[in-house]
Amino acid sequence: MSVEPLREVIARHGLSASKSLGQNFILDRQLLARIAAIPGTLEGSTVFEVGPGPGGLTRALLDTGAKVVAVERDARCIPVLAELKEEYGDRLEVIEGDALEVDASGITDGELHIVSNLPYNVGTALFTGWLDGDEWSPFWSSLTLMFQREVAMRIVAKPGTSAYGRLAVLAQWRSIPRIAMKVSRSAFVPPPKVESAVIHVVPREAPEGVSAATLSRLTAAAFGQRRKMLRQSLKSVAGALEALERLGVDPTRRAETLSVEDFVNLARLMDERRA
Structure with a gap:
């Protein structure tokens, strides 16, 4: 038909x-x-x-x-x-x-x-x-x-x-x-x-030790002011600048230069700090 x-x-x-x-x-x-x-x-x-x-x-x-x-x-x-x-x-x-x-x-x-x-x-x-x-x-x-x-x-x-x-x-x-x-x-x-x-x-399998809420908060701040350096865009996010230092990420970089894995690792370190 x-x-x-x-x-x-x-x-x-x-x-x-x-x-x-x-x-x-x-x-x-x-x-x-x-x-x-x-x-x-x-x-x-x-x-x-x-x-x-x-x-x-x-x-x-x-x-x-x-x-x-x-x-x-x-x-x-x-x-x-x-x-x-x-x-x-x-x-x-x-x-x-x-x-x-x-x-x-x-x-x-x-x-x-x-x-x-x-x-x-x-x-x-x-x-x-x-x-x-x-x-x-x-x-x-x-x-x-x-x-x-x-x-x-x-x-x-x-x-x-x-x-x-x-x-x-x-x-x-x-x-x-x-x-x-x-x-x-x-x-x-x-x-x-x-x-x-x-x-x-x-x-796919989610990375361990990472909260979706933390990653969401981190990326919202980083890309909300994407023309600014990370040290500026992330300064209001608790633990973010410390995580940048521990991960060895240059705080003068901008958000679009970080890989997905970089953001995941930053969020993991932020969650470890609060644990």
Whole structure:
């Protein structure tokens, strides 16, 4: 049976992308299938999707054999997703609400993957939330997320580059992010002003003796005043300057010159000092 084109689904329901909700719809079902394939085999797993909109990616994920739990804030899209639920039954659960208020960690006892064309206005907040906390390994097995390409580059950036900053450190210190696919503006309706990219993230073993809260506080100060030397940007962070000295890091350096490992080691020394 042929699947109704997404353009027709959107027209039939009178939908249009909401700028205030950060929506941009992808209509190309082949592209959506490629995105759904990035995490690997999903059959039998549960997928958490944020902002499914007209359900294009949702269908692609369901077609992999996964169960999908989709959180949609836009009430206009709920009838479209209800049609998908009629087709796929219990393999689709739709939650109407704000993803920032949904605890995804309790969705399943089994393997959970997060796959989403994230709304641009909340994408970074959701991403850093899924990376946060001292409990590790995380509740998710992988993240496959659409971002503005500039944000994606910041997530995978290396030290010494203009894109390298706090987001790179928080993403890379205990996970492995990569850019899995670049996506043209023309793939979206309406076309956004910027190019996009899909990142794929898998967790790795967390360094021992490091608190996520300490690392977060350290990087917030270091990159919050990134044009200043470390001796200036970190002077208000208890134990940071002492940790710099113990680690042998020149305090006249700037934050973007330190590696992820450097920040991890600084945070470890700060936590040892308080122990």
